[in-house]
Amino acid sequence: MGVRKAKAEETAAALKEAARRQFVERGYLNTKITDITAAAGRATGSFYDHFASKEDLLQALLADLHGHAHDRLAGEDHPPHDLTDRDQLREHLAVAWHLMRDNRPIMIALFEQAMAAGPGAGELWRRLTEDTWVLREHLEHLRETGHPLPGDPELVAAAMGGLLSMLAYALFTGGPKSGRSDDEVIDTLTRLLLHGLAGPGSPPA
Amino acid sequence: MGVRKAKAEETAAALKEAARRQFVERGYLNTKITDITAAAGRATGSFYDHFASKEDLLQALLADLHGHAHDRLAGEDHPPHDLTDRDQLREHLAVAWHLMRDNRPIMIALFEQAMAAGPGAGELWRRLTEDTWVLREHLEHLRETGHPLPGDPELVAAAMGGLLSMLAYALFTGGPKSGRSDDEVIDTLTRLLLHGLAGPGSPPA
DNA sequence: GTCTATATACAGATAGAC
DNA sequence: GTCTATCTGTATATAGAC
Numbered sequence: 001m002g003v004r005k006a007k008a009e010e011t012a013a014a015l016k017e018a019a020r021r022q023f024v025e026r027g028y029l030n031t032k033i034t035d036i037t038a039a040a041g042r043a044t045g046s047f048y049d050h051f052a053s054k055e056d057l058l059q060a061l062l063a064d065l066h067g068h069a070h071d072r073l074a075g076e077d078h079p080p081h082d083l084t085d086r087d088q089l090r091e092h093l094a095v096a097w098h099l100m101r102d103n104r105p106i107m108i109a110l111f112e113q114a115m116a117a118g119p120g121a122g123e124l125w126r127r128l129t130e131d132t133w134v135l136r137e138h139l140e141h142l143r144e145t146g147h148p149l150p151g152d153p154e155l156v157a158a159a160m161g162g163l164l165s166m167l168a169y170a171l172f173t174g175g176p177k178s179g180r181s182d183d184e185v186i187d188t189l190t191r192l193l194l195h196g197l198a199g200p201g202s203p204p205a
Numbered sequence: 206m207g208v209r210k211a212k213a214e215e216t217a218a219a220l221k222e223a224a225r226r227q228f229v230e231r232g233y234l235n236t237k238i239t240d241i242t243a244a245a246g247r248a249t250g251s252f253y254d255h256f257a258s259k260e261d262l263l264q265a266l267l268a269d270l271h272g273h274a275h276d277r278l279a280g281e282d283h284p285p286h287d288l289t290d291r292d293q294l295r296e297h298l299a300v301a302w303h304l305m306r307d308n309r310p311i312m313i314a315l316f317e318q319a320m321a322a323g324p325g326a327g328e329l330w331r332r333l334t335e336d337t338w339v340l341r342e343h344l345e346h347l348r349e350t351g352h353p354l355p356g357d358p359e360l361v362a363a364a365m366g367g368l369l370s371m372l373a374y375a376l377f378t379g380g381p382k383s384g385r386s387d388d389e390v391i392d393t394l395t396r397l398l399l400h401g402l403a404g405p406g407s408p409p410a
Numbered sequence: 411g412t413c414t415a416t417a418t419a420c421a422g423a424t425a426g427a428c
Numbered sequence: 429g430t431c432t433a434t435c436t437g438t439a440t441a442t443a444g445a446c
Contacts, residue, residue, distance in 0.1 A: 030323045032420090043432070048422095118235045120230065125375040128371075150397035151396060152389070158372065159368055167363065174326060189364060193402055195400060196398050
């Protein structure tokens with residue numbers, strides 16, 4: 001790779017890093033192109049030498065994320081887990097939770113983008129079902145092995161995903177300063193989703 | 206009330222009604238002032254004779270909603286309910302669900318507005334806790350009477366609220382055309398929140 | 411009170427010098 | 429490749445006639 005190209009890569013990286021910071025500070029929608037270039041210490045026009053639009057930059061951030069996720073998950077098996085097992089359910093929730101925490105800028109951006117797309121686009125439902133296909137498959141497996149579910153796997157999976165993403169967004173964006181620990185949240189959700197409000201000791205209806 | 210004032214009220218009402226339609230069609234953020242006035246068959250400038258801004262109009266819609274809600278709920282008692290009772294839990298979920306369905310334009314607008322406020326504002330967490338204070342109180346009552354909860358009442362209530370609002374938004378805005386019935390959703394959520402994924406018959410850990 | 415016409419503001423995007 | 433300067437489109441809001 002030549003020096004010129006290396007410098008270009010450096011600028012692109014600086015813009016992406018600046019964008020990440022701005023998205024967390026101002027949110028995706030409120031972040032202007034000039035906010036990003038200013039934060040990166042570059043001129044406004046330089047932005048378009050690397051990205052066609054803010055949307056394009058977001059896709060680049062997303063591609064980076066997928067790359068890293070692939071690195072970390074490479075080689076890992078993903079056999080049918082039993083979501084009625086406390087430890088396995090907790091592990092699923094923990095992985096999702098930490099993934100969102102570690103990538104707050106992207107999560108915030110995707111969330112706001114989906115909202116800005118407006119209704120009619122059906123973006124939220126699409127993403128909710130897409131992002132929870134792992135859960136759905138596990139639930140379908142449970143059903144096939146004779147375990148009764150609260151409802152249709154797609155709906156239950158979407159409900160779980162909605163709960164997770166909504167709570168994560170709310171808590172990560174200026175939630176209680178008192179600071180709930182990740183473990184408290186994950187433990188609470190594990191108990192809620194495993195045995196509900198009635199708790200483990202409750203008798204059948 | 207004079208004729209002049211009556212005409213003004215009529216125009217204000219037409220603008221509000223047009224706004225409701227536009228919010229559902231295009232979303233709150235994508236709806237321009239001119240979209241509202243055009244849909245209402247009025248001139249652009251007339252808008253500002255009745256509302257200071259789009260935000261102001263939304264507050265007016267919200268005030269109408271609160272007025273109606275007050276009418277319907279007037280005189281109703283709201284004693285401490287037992288959320289571990291299937292029928293009472295279902296009733297709570299059903300009321301919330303239908304309230305959101307009957308006021309889709311406002312729900313959509315508030316949702317998008319909260320997102321556009323950006324992080325840092327902490328709007329979503331604030332609304333989530335505010336809108337679920339009824340649930341929180343019931344959960345606190347449960348805890349006081351010795352029933353073990355999955356976690357801190359505020360957190361559990363927020364989780365339930367997030368689940369409900371997220372799923373409602375997703376399903377109401379271009380969700381599956383196949384059309385899930387309200388009852389299917391409410392029944393599923395009732396089962397999920399009452400006994401979790403493990404189901405009612407599961408033994409204590 | 412309602413209209414038409416216009417001013418203001420600003421973000422996105424481009425052109426051309428270096 | 430990066431910069432400065434500028435153009436274009438668009439939404440909000442106002443001014444003034446009727």
